[in-house]
Amino acid sequence: MTGAAKELVLEIATPQGPGRAHVCRPPRARGTVALGHGAGGGLRALDLEIAREALVGAGWAVVLVEQPWLVAGRRIAGRPPTLDAAWVPVVESLLTGRGRLPRPLVVGGRSAGARVACRTAAELDAHAALLLSFPLHPPGRPDRLRADELALAPDPSWVVQGSRDPFGTPDEVREHLPAGTSLLEVPGTHSFPKGSAQALADALGVVAGMLPG
Template sequence: MSGANRETVREVETPGGPGRVHVHRPPNPRGTVVLGHGAGGGLGAIDLAIAREVLVGAGWAVALVEQPWLVAGRRVAGRPPTLDAAWVPIVEALVTGRGRLPRPLVVGGRSAGARVACRTAGPLEADAGLLLSFPLHLPARPEKLRADELALAPDPSWVVQGAADAFGTPTELREHLAPGTTLIEVPGGHSFPKGSRSALTAAVTQVAGMLPG
């Protein structure tokens, strides 16, 4: 139907097996946002769902990526190098070749997906980042920092972080943000409850108004 958003699902071969991408494309998109899921769940997380709703409504094509381990039905995510090796060809397949989605390219995701997006942003020449619940460290292990990964986030990037996130509070993250990264604090922990919908919607709406493109 003319003027309607199109939703498609496609599989992309990767070194770790096929990944699955759910593409939500409005008419004449301003650019593309590619988001990955966390290590403990799929695409049903409330922050991913809200990001898709808000960004598609703002005119962006949004691609939600299921890593090969999840597509294969495994319960445990692979090691970071295997996640990166799958993510890169999936994103490249979306923005190159026939039927490609338009740039600018925004990469991100929640938790482990945000880490993957940071580590691979350089090779993918990403234009911006959207990081949801970035896991700066494991719970009760603040000495095991992933600040080096956060430093690889594209410029500009936005981090939407729960005020009580056991994987890194907004106060902890502020010490490690690159100059081009903006932190938006919302109520909640690492996984957001349904009651966080309003705050998450406001946060992603704020980001949508600042994205390049």
């Protein structure tokens, strides 16, 4: 991560309670990438950390959004509508408030955060999406597809998927990619191990160089 980038943490009110925005902004940022975490973990997931490093290094302001349920210390995420209701005002406040972050806006996140990004992309007028470990279906339940959510991803979008992801293998996800969405396959499962770090860095470096901004 570039040493010239400014880092700060902002607490932002939402209908679900306070959320937190962890902002890393390089000088003369090309635009903003807002990323959400998964339902089973926080902001230290390997793919989120590598994504932030690659994107800031490419000149993007990156925001890791901490949902109110996690800020409050709860272990279980809320229902999808409550996640969306918290995510939207956090991102909007960063784009419109004092010291606002620049557009174009790229939304995304890992797992549940990727779903939130897809569902709210149109409302936030997002230019693109970066979806990490998109959970196409629950493990062992390929009949319960979330392809309707993936279809909401803006054009262009990128999916970075583990080669053995039980929530949807790359081959499964490819069958449901909307127009303008590309898939990059990385060795690993749903939560990437440390051994996937270089492959993730390579894939996310490619995405960082292709984002519209």
